[in-house]
Structures are given as structure tokens and as C-alpha cells.
Amino acid sequence: MSVNDYEMVCGVEVHAELATKTKIFCSCTTEFGGEQNTHVCPVCSGLPGVLPVLNREVVNLAIKAGLALNCEIADYSKFDRKNYYYPDLPKNYQTSQFDLPICKAGWLEIMVDEEKKRIGITRAHMEEDAGKLVHSGETITSSMESFVDYNRTGVPLLEIVSEPDMRSIPEVIAYLEQLVEILEYTEVSDCKLEQGSVRFDVNVSIRPKGSSEFGIRSEIKNLNSYSSVRRCLEYEIERQAKILDEGERVIQETRTWDEGKGITLSLRSKEEAHDYRYFPEPDLVPLVIDREWVERISQTLPELPVARRARFQSLGLSEYDAKVLTDSKDLADFFDQALIEYKDAKVLANWVMGDFSRILNAQQCAVGDSPITPLQLAELLKLIEKGTISGKIAKSVIEDMYTTGKDAGTIIKEKGLAQISDEGALSGIIDGVLAANPQSVEDYRAGKERALGFLVGQIMKATKGQANPGKVNQLLKGKLS
Amino acid sequence: MDITARSAAELHTMLESKAISATELVREFIDRINKVEGNVKAFVTLTEESALEQAAKQDEKIARGEKIGPLAGIPMAFKDNMCLTGIRTTCSSKMLENFIPPYDATVVERLLDAGAISLGKLNMDEFAMGSSTENSAFFPTHNPWDLSCVTGGSSGGSVASVAADEVAYSLGSDTGGSIRQPAAFCGVVGMKPTYGAVSRYGLIAFASSLDQIGPVTKTVRDNALVLNAIAGHDTKDSTSVPFEKPDYTEFLVNDIKGLKIGIPWEYFGEGIDQGVARVIQEAIETLKGLGAEVTECSMPHTEYAMPTYYLIAPAECSSNLARFDGVRYGHRSQNNEDIISMFRKTRAEGFGSEVKRRIMLGTYALSSGYYDAYYLKAQKVRTLIKQDFDNALEKFDVLLSPTAPTPAFKLGEKLTDPLSMYMSDICTSPLNLAGLPGISVPAGFVNGLPVGLQLMGKAFSEGMLYRVAYTFEQNTDFHKVKPELTAEVVL
Ligand SMILES: [Zn+2]
Numbered sequence: 001m002s003v004n005d006y007e008m009v010c011g012v013e014v015h016a017e018l019a020t021k022t023k024i025f026c027s028c029t030t031e032f033g034g035e036q037n038t039h040v041c042p043v044c045s046g047l048p049g050v051l052p053v054l055n056r057e058v059v060n061l062a063i064k065a066g067l068a069l070n071c072e073i074a075d076y077s078k079f080d081r082k083n084y085y086y087p088d089l090p091k092n093y094q095t096s097q098f099d100l101p102i103c104k105a106g107w108l109e110i111m112v113d114e115e116k117k118r119i120g121i122t123r124a125h126m127e128e129d130a131g132k133l134v135h136s137g138e139t140i141t142s143s144m145e146s147f148v149d150y151n152r153t154g155v156p157l158l159e160i161v162s163e164p165d166m167r168s169i170p171e172v173i174a175y176l177e178q179l180v181e182i183l184e185y186t187e188v189s190d191c192k193l194e195q196g197s198v199r200f201d202v203n204v205s206i207r208p209k210g211s212s213e214f215g216i217r218s219e220i221k222n223l224n225s226y227s228s229v230r231r232c233l234e235y236e237i238e239r240q241a242k243i244l245d246e247g248e249r250v251i252q253e254t255r256t257w258d259e260g261k262g263i264t265l266s267l268r269s270k271e272e273a274h275d276y277r278y279f280p281e282p283d284l285v286p287l288v289i290d291r292e293w294v295e296r297i298s299q300t301l302p303e304l305p306v307a308r309r310a311r312f313q314s315l316g317l318s319e320y321d322a323k324v325l326t327d328s329k330d331l332a333d334f335f336d337q338a339l340i341e342y343k344d345a346k347v348l349a350n351w352v353m354g355d356f357s358r359i360l361n362a363q364q365c366a367v368g369d370s371p372i373t374p375l376q377l378a379e380l381l382k383l384i385e386k387g388t389i390s391g392k393i394a395k396s397v398i399e400d401m402y403t404t405g406k407d408a409g410t411i412i413k414e415k416g417l418a419q420i421s422d423e424g425a426l427s428g429i430i431d432g433v434l435a436a437n438p439q440s441v442e443d444y445r446a447g448k449e450r451a452l453g454f455l456v457g458q459i460m461k462a463t464k465g466q467a468n469p470g471k472v473n474q475l476l477k478g479k480l481s
Numbered sequence: 482m483d484i485t486a487r488s489a490a491e492l493h494t495m496l497e498s499k500a501i502s503a504t505e506l507v508r509e510f511i512d513r514i515n516k517v518e519g520n521v522k523a524f525v526t527l528t529e530e531s532a533l534e535q536a537a538k539q540d541e542k543i544a545r546g547e548k549i550g551p552l553a554g555i556p557m558a559f560k561d562n563m564c565l566t567g568i569r570t571t572c573s574s575k576m577l578e579n580f581i582p583p584y585d586a587t588v589v590e591r592l593l594d595a596g597a598i599s600l601g602k603l604n605m606d607e608f609a610m611g612s613s614t615e616n617s618a619f620f621p622t623h624n625p626w627d628l629s630c631v632t633g634g635s636s637g638g639s640v641a642s643v644a645a646d647e648v649a650y651s652l653g654s655d656t657g658g659s660i661r662q663p664a665a666f667c668g669v670v671g672m673k674p675t676y677g678a679v680s681r682y683g684l685i686a687f688a689s690s691l692d693q694i695g696p697v698t699k700t701v702r703d704n705a706l707v708l709n710a711i712a713g714h715d716t717k718d719s720t721s722v723p724f725e726k727p728d729y730t731e732f733l734v735n736d737i738k739g740l741k742i743g744i745p746w747e748y749f750g751e752g753i754d755q756g757v758a759r760v761i762q763e764a765i766e767t768l769k770g771l772g773a774e775v776t777e778c779s780m781p782h783t784e785y786a787m788p789t790y791y792l793i794a795p796a797e798c799s800s801n802l803a804r805f806d807g808v809r810y811g812h813r814s815q816n817n818e819d820i821i822s823m824f825r826k827t828r829a830e831g832f833g834s835e836v837k838r839r840i841m842l843g844t845y846a847l848s849s850g851y852y853d854a855y856y857l858k859a860q861k862v863r864t865l866i867k868q869d870f871d872n873a874l875e876k877f878d879v880l881l882s883p884t885a886p887t888p889a890f891k892l893g894e895k896l897t898d899p900l901s902m903y904m905s906d907i908c909t910s911p912l913n914l915a916g917l918p919g920i921s922v923p924a925g926f927v928n929g930l931p932v933g934l935q936l937m938g939k940a941f942s943e944g945m946l947y948r949v950a951y952t953f954e955q956n957t958d959f960h961k962v963k964p965e966l967t968a969e970v971v972l
Contacts, residue, residue, distance in 0.1 A: 047582065048582070048805075049582070
């Protein structure tokens, strides 16, 4: 059989760093980087006698993520200790959640090849991150020396476990993208993949197409980019298919992904799997979450991307435009804020995605750092609508707005860019142009329409483009008739 | 009476009236330590110099005419599992022989803020695991009443130092009886408060859901005074309870008329020494004579407390002690092949046999396939034991029992028989499982060795326990009898 004769079955565990200022059980900063072992205290470095105190903001964010992922939020939840020895884990146990996670039974919707599909979310639970090891050699066992940095230890994580609902690599990628988008949108996590603030574990098995039984799965841990997930799954499906084709059985095991070689390697089999000896964390009291708390968090839940896209389309934007705008929450927020002042969604979208985005991209400026505020952009567009400036002048005004941070009105005034709509003023200018170009006047009167365009051009030139084109046409035709 | 034999309350009066200065007082206690410590061996670390510095500060305050608190300027000491900045904290283990914590336990902070003068750190069973203080990696502590006997444990140094007048009072910790049982063996007053009444922050954990810090004192009044200083909610300990802390000394009234005292007969069963039973019977008669209504009652799950305790406590300890791996602090074995051998050798060298035994027990009880049969079952039985207490304490103000089944036994007597050693917590561990308060007060003697009376109460009813204990104390003379401490070291 070929790879195409098999169907993959995949579930994903996503570890997302929660966007709190301080760690989950102490008040150390969660800031990325920093000198080794400077973001530590007796609690997160696991000194004898210290005790954890749960950061409420971690719970708030976990509830928020759960709501955004359509989960049930537990009334009663608790922490458990996951016991295993590793030098990046100061207490040699990780405080996590075992049988009573804060969120369970949720779902999210993905779109692959124009088809919607719902992916189940089994659970989401809170836990602490471990530290970082640096070895003098390749691995901890082959190194003469290893160093450990506990800055990351105790950074709060949300582990989100999906159902084995995905049947293709595009579905897996769509699920991950959708999930990351939701976490970013809700500001639960800043999802900086390059800093490792989101990591993926995939569970994958294959089965002959048409079969309803699950195959034996392998779990590949610690992938940190979509492309790694894609390549890793491609490799793993092929590896498993080859095993099955040869009449062998896939072994249930944990594997790692070697990014350089592009292969997965066995880490430990099911028989060698750790016995984590989970038991309830006696240093923390159970977490009781009343409905009021959940309600309070749900009030802070922003409109999610799917709903926002639908709303943008209902404003008359194309599906494509709605997607471009909502791909970045900041850009969509900018659009929404400008929309309060300027109601023509289509014109606004063109400017936001057009000149505004172009200038920011050229300057490598994030939407959040833009010197042009949504209100300022709305004002600019209103000035076009009123005829104070032309669309063409506006394109240069917005450049000035970016560099100076000034309002459109101020720039127009300072540079004298306002359109000349005053009939008296225009009349004089037109008279002058007509007097200077008698041949064109004659040509026009002789029926040569093209001459009119030339005369308009001359008038615009004389006004440095500021003459109101509509008014010019109207007055010119009057004078020539 | 020697100054060092006086209660903290008496010493306070002397300091306040300037009959003695804090510095003089510290010197008195240092002299006393120099005289008896060679026989008693209560201290792991002595900090005389810093004690004198602290005393000088209190003297300045007194000289300035400032009002001093009831514990200010009075020498005391901490069990060596409570962290004190800059002072080594060993848990009487090789593992932490040179560990110097960079922070204070909450109880330490509170007592130092109250002006307490710390004379040092007190010996204990390694990581608080044991009932005789013979499991200290350094040396056993000797019972001041008979130097050939154990002090009980695990807070052996805490009780011996108080009984031998080396300090005015001390703090101990109680996981299954570790304050009360040794307090009974050494004839002092020991309180295990309600779980959550005193912060555990900075107490090096043995079993987190059972550990509780409490005062060891010469009198009931002193005990209430010390509890006043250390109890109360602490945001650094999530299991500490935000409760309205009373002034415990207000309960010290010499009156128990009409109070209902329950005697659970299960506490008087097999293994209870005849002499102990007789002393407790006399104490019951005394309390009856003072107007208490004493009735027998039953707590049917008591017999399961020991096995339950010896599953839950080791399970928690197997995880709590996992951090001692040689990576960050404490003992690290040398010349290791790799990280795994470093972990193994470090722990093999650093821990004593009782600690290893409990880590193995606990690891086994939590292992997959055994969890339901052991740990989970134990938790269910724990609930039943708690229900026993709830039911009994609905009918009674306090429950009464012997603190320990026997008086102090000989050093070495039970060292090779862990099960018989474990039995010495038979009367005290049920209370830890239930999270309730209990106090041991001196109630008499058997062959010259003290016997303790245990009073147990509802959650946060320490005041009621003090009232009964105080009334008993005021109407008996056992607390006034002092060990002679003339014998030479026997071992
Ligand atoms: Zn910290």
C-alpha cells in the first residue's frame, strides 16, 4: 500500500505560555531572556521550606481561554504533583493538574478546502514551566558539564489537549493556526513561537482508509513551529506506513523530532514511560470557581476572529478583505476604532489595508506602535469625503502624518493643501489659463473634446493639484459654452 | 528558683521591672547551656553571639522607656527545620548539613519581630521522621529526666531544651505527634495547633497536609503567649486559614465547671502502659473533681489511624524530599558518572535509613497500580477518622487521652524495630489526620519519668484546650517538678 492508502489520526497537545506579568506561584517576572538565574526567588528555585501561592491572573486567563474554546469551566478544580527527576525541575515535581482540570469538553472550528470541521478539545489545564538546560556536549548524559537556568521555571502554561479528530496535515495546521489566533486574540498568550512560548506535542497514528479502529500511535514532543509540525507529520506517517506495509506493528512510544536531519527518533517506549505518581498538591487548596467569576471573565472576552470576520463581511467587505483585517487583532482593532468615526467600511478597509499598512510595513512598524491613530485616519478620510482634499493629496498627507504624528487637518493647513473650491478664486485662475491657451479653446469649441482635458491639466498645474476637479469641470464648461 | 527555670511570663515581668536586663538574661541561659548541654545535646547550632546582639537591642528599647512585648528579650530556640536567614538549617540531616537559607520562615519572622532572642537551632529526627530524635544524623538528644532515655521525637531538641531550662520556650513541629509525644516524655507543655492556624512557610516540609508548627513551653500561659505571636493568616501559605485570631491568654481561667470531656476508649487499648493508664485515670478524677462532666465515648476508626498515617505521610514526603538531589544546594556526591548517578549517590549518602524507608514506602504507595489500594484508600479512611472526631466533638468540648502509650523508653531500645517505634505515635497521629488541635500537659510520673495528658478539640478551639489545660495545671503540681540533671552521660 502507499501512504495514500492510509488515513492519519492526529491529536495535539499545545503548551501555551500565559501572558501574566509574574510567575504562577511566586512574584518573579515572566519576562523572556535576562541574565541566567536572575528571575528567580526561593519559591521558584525550589528551596527547602517554601510554598506556592497561586497567581489569580493565571486562573483568569485559563478561564478566558476555556470560554473562547467553548469549554466547560470546572466549579471545582485542583492542582496535582507530577513527580519525575530532572535537573531543570527544581522540586523534581511539576505542579500541574491531573484529573480535575480547569477546562474540559470544548471545541473549535477549522476551515480546510472550503469545508468547516469541528475539532474537539478534551481539556485545558494550568501548570508551571521548567527551567532551561545548557550542556557542554550534545546531551545531558554525554556532557562533562551542564548548566541550568531557572528564569523560565514557574512561568505559567496552559496545556490544551485536543481530541484525536484531525485526519490530515492541513487539518492539523489549520487547528494550530486557529488555536494560536484565538489565544492571541483573547490576549491569553502572546504566542511568540520563536521564543518558544507555544510548543506542540502531536499524537499520530495511521490506519487503512475506511477502517474505523485507531492504529497504534506515537507521540512526538516539543515541536515549536508549524513547519516542524508539518515536516514531522509527513515523516512520521511515512515511517509508520512503511512499518505496516512490512507487516510489522507500530510501537507505542514517545519520539523526538530532529529538525536538522528531518527525522523522528525514539525517546522511550510505553513500557519505559515514566510513572509520574500524580497526587493532589497538598500545598495548594482546591480551586473553587463560582459562576460570577466565570461571568466576570466572559465580559472581558473580545469578539473572536470567526465572529469578527462575519461582522466585517456584513459591513460589505469581501471575504478576502475581512480575513486580511482579522488576521491581526491589532489591525482589526484599529479598523474597528476608526469605523466609529468614519462609517464607510469599504473605503476605510481600502485605506487600512492599503496606504496605512504599506507605510507601516515599509517602516517595519507594528500597528500598536503606529504614530497614526485610528481617529486620525478617520479624520483624513472625512476630509476627502468633504472635498477638502483629493484622494491623491491624501496619499501624501498620510505619509506626513506618519513621519510627523500631526493631524491631517494641521498638515493640510500648514502646507496649504486644501482644495480650491471657491468659485471666485477658481474663476480667476480659469480665466488666466483660457487666456494663455487660445488654441486649445478654439480646438474645444471646434469639437475637439481632448482639448478640455489639456485645459483641466493646466488649471490643476496652476493650482498645484489643489483645485477641486468637479468644480473646475463645471466652471470650465460654463465659460467655454 | 534559678532564673532559667522561670516561665516566659515571669521573665517578662523581670525585664519590664528592670530586675534583669535582656543581656544578663541571655548570659544566664548561655551559662545554663554550658552546664547541661554536654549531657542533653539539644542544640545542633548555637548562636550565642547573635543572641547577645539581639538582647542589646532589646535593652536599648527598655532603656529608652519603650514598652516591650511579652516575648521581647526572652531567649528561645527553633527546631532545626525552620529557616532562619543566614543561620544553617539542617533538618538534622547530612543532606542539609551546610545549608544556609536566604530567607526567614514566617514563624521566625513573627517571633523576631516580637523581640524574641534566638539561641540557636534544635536537634530533631532527620527531616522530622521519627519518634525518639535518635534519627538525627548528628547525635541523639537525651531526656533530661533520665539521660539514658530518649526525649521522644521528632522535636526532641525542642522539648529537651525547655525541660533542661536551656531556653524559656521553643518551637517544634508536629506531623504525627512530634510536639506532643516528646512534650509528654520530657514533662513540658506542647501544642499542635489546628492545621492552617500557623503558617508553614519556611518550615522544611515532611508531610505538607499534616505538618503544623507549635509552641513548647514550661507553662500553659507561656504556650498561649507564644501562640499569640505565631498564629494567624499568612498570604505566603495557601493552606493557612484567614481566621479571627483571639488573644489566647483570655482563655486562661481556672474554671472548667460543666465542661464536657469525652474519653474515647479506643485510646486506652492494647499497648497502653499500666502506669500511664493510672496517671491518666487520676487526671480524669482531678478534672471531675473540678466540675467537668467526663463521659466515655467511642471513635471506631482510631485503629486505622496508624496505617493511614504511614501511607499519607510517606507519600507526601517522597515528593517533598525529591528536591534534595545535589543540583542546587545541600550535599552532592563526588565523582559521578552522570546525572542519574549523581542523583542516586547524593541521596544514598545524604539521607539516613528512616528517611529512605519512608521515601520508599511513599513512592510505592503512589505508584501506578498501587495508588488506589494505598494512597487513595488512606485518604478515604482519613475522612472517616475526621468524621469520628466531628461526631465526638459535637457532644464534647474536648476529648482526653494519654499523649503517648508509654513514658520515655531507653535510647536504642526501639531503634531496630520501626513498627514498635511507630506505635509511640498511636495517640497523637489521628489528630493530624483530622487537622485538629491538641495539647499535651504534664500529668504525673511513672518511675520518675513524666507522663503527658492529651486534650483534643474542634478546629480553632485552641482557647478551649488552654482553658482545660490551664485549670488542670493550676490545680496540680506536676509542672513544678524539675529534672535534677545530675547524672553523667550514660551512652
Ligand atoms: Zn520566583
